[in-house]
Amino acid sequence: MSNEKTNPLSVFLNGLWKENPVFVLLLGMCPTLAVTGDLASSLTMGLSATFVLFCSNVVVSLIRSLLKPHIRILMFTLTISTFVTIVDLILKAYLPEMSAKLGPYIPLIIVNCLIICRAEACASKQKLGIAVLDALGMGLGFTLTLSALGIVREILSYGTVLGFAIAPEGSLSIFGFALPVGAFITLGFMLGIVNIINRKKAKE
Amino acid sequence: MELLQTLILSFLSIVIVNNLVFSKFLGICPYLGVSGRLDMAFGMGMAVTFVVTLSGTMTWLIDNFILMPMNIEVMRYVCFILVIAGAVQLVEMYVRKFFPTLYESFGIFLALITTNCAILGLCLFLHLWGVSNFLNALVLSFGSGVGFTMAICIMAGIRENLDLADVPESLKGAPITLITAGILSLAFMGFNGMIK
Numbered sequence: 471m472s473n474e475k476t477n478p479l480s481v482f483l484n485g486l487w488k489e490n491p492v493f494v495l496l497l498g499m500c501p502t503l504a505v506t507g508d509l510a511s512s513l514t515m516g517l518s519a520t521f522v523l524f525c526s527n528v529v530v531s532l533i534r535s536l537l538k539p540h541i542r543i544l545m546f547t548l549t550i551s552t553f554v555t556i557v558d559l560i561l562k563a564y565l566p567e568m569s570a571k572l573g574p575y576i577p578l579i580i581v582n583c584l585i586i587c588r589a590e591a592c593a594s595k596q597k598l599g600i601a602v603l604d605a606l607g608m609g610l611g612f613t614l615t616l617s618a619l620g621i622v623r624e625i626l627s628y629g630t631v632l633g634f635a636i637a638p639e640g641s642l643s644i645f646g647f648a649l650p651v652g653a654f655i656t657l658g659f660m661l662g663i664v665n666i667i668n669r670k671k672a673k674e
Numbered sequence: 675m676e677l678l679q680t681l682i683l684s685f686l687s688i689v690i691v692n693n694l695v696f697s698k699f700l701g702i703c704p705y706l707g708v709s710g711r712l713d714m715a716f717g718m719g720m721a722v723t724f725v726v727t728l729s730g731t732m733t734w735l736i737d738n739f740i741l742m743p744m745n746i747e748v749m750r751y752v753c754f755i756l757v758i759a760g761a762v763q764l765v766e767m768y769v770r771k772f773f774p775t776l777y778e779s780f781g782i783f784l785a786l787i788t789t790n791c792a793i794l795g796l797c798l799f800l801h802l803w804g805v806s807n808f809l810n811a812l813v814l815s816f817g818s819g820v821g822f823t824m825a826i827c828i829m830a831g832i833r834e835n836l837d838l839a840d841v842p843e844s845l846k847g848a849p850i851t852l853i854t855a856g857i858l859s860l861a862f863m864g865f866n867g868m869i870k
Binding site (some may be wrong): 480483496497499500501503504538543544549552554555556559573574577578580581583586602646648650651652653655657658659661662663665666670 | 695696698699700701702703706718727734738748752755756759786788789790791793794795798799802805842843844848849850851852854855857859863
């Protein structure tokens with residue numbers, strides 16, 4: 471793994487499929503399950519997380535020589551919570567409805583394992599450039615995965631995409647998919663599908 | 675008497691109806707990561723209960739008596755994280771001293787309680803629900819820990835049996851665990867009508 475990390479393009483592409491944060495590394499599950507009821511909130515969540523991931527990776531990479539092992543997690547969380555406060559304030563100012571809808575899940579980006587994992591596994595060891603690429607790749611992978619989940623759940627539960635109806639009204643309204651149950655089960659089956667694809671690839 | 679009734683109701687509601695794992699999706703990572711064996715799950719639950727009780731009440735006090743009167747709510751997240759990290763350090767020292775084998779088996783997961791969203795989530799919910807009474811905050815924090823322990827122990831019990839079940843190859847591991855969690859969460863929705 472460490473050899474591939476030196477190649478910039480593979481670092482970026484890593485997060486999209488091979489080490490996709492949600493499907494492969496199983497990180498950041500809480501927002502993945504909680505806010506993917508529809509596509510709009512999935513996108514907001516994904517982009518907010520990407521912004522925080524990017525900023526914190528940059529800062530952690532810059533201060534990596536000063537980090538002491540036993541207080542590193544504290545340093546990471548303090549850095550991250552600063553940027554999350556910024557995102558939270560921005561959302562409150564410009565997207566108040568979305569901010570109210572996402573509720574405590576925006577502040578919970580602070581304890582999103584994906585961001586801490588990238589700070590620990592990548593930014594605290596690598597140079598700035600690699601850390602930036604890693605953050606962008608992982609953030610994009612996270613956003614895309616959340617959106618995929620959001621689309622599936624929005625279609626199945628309301629028959630809409632981003633609020634636009636794509637199926638005749640009432641024909642698709644399996645309400646369970648908007649509830650916690652739907653989140654767990656959809657993600658479970660999506661992971662199953664990813665497993666099948668990966669196994670086929672491995673055989674070839 | 676009325677206070678006692680409120681306290682009992684809020685305890686029941688946080689343990690069963692508003693269970694953090696099943697209805698709020700908090701603490702999913704340790705829920706999936708440590709729920710392989712029952713004894714570890716129980717130990718993890720106890721550690722989380724301790725941390726969440728301590729940090730829930732502490733952050734409630736800080737929020738109500740320092741941050742809000744001084745109008746510096748912007749500092750909330752940073753303060754909360756500091757309190758939680760301190761509480762986790764206490765637990766880590768205690769477990770390392772008195773239960774060294776448990777400490778070994780936890781590994782990195784113990785330090786990661788700091789980043790367990792159930793704990794920060796509860797601290798934020800205490801503010802969101804407008805809990806104005808110290809006793810109520812204490813009961814809610816403790817109850818959420820109990821709820822987490824219950825959820826993770828149920829899951830561990832199921833997973834010990836799931837190892838023997840004939841699951842389709844591609845669903846083995848995380849996928850079937852998530853689907854099981856979905857069914858459990860469906861079961862817990864049945865409690866929704868219990869407390870109005």
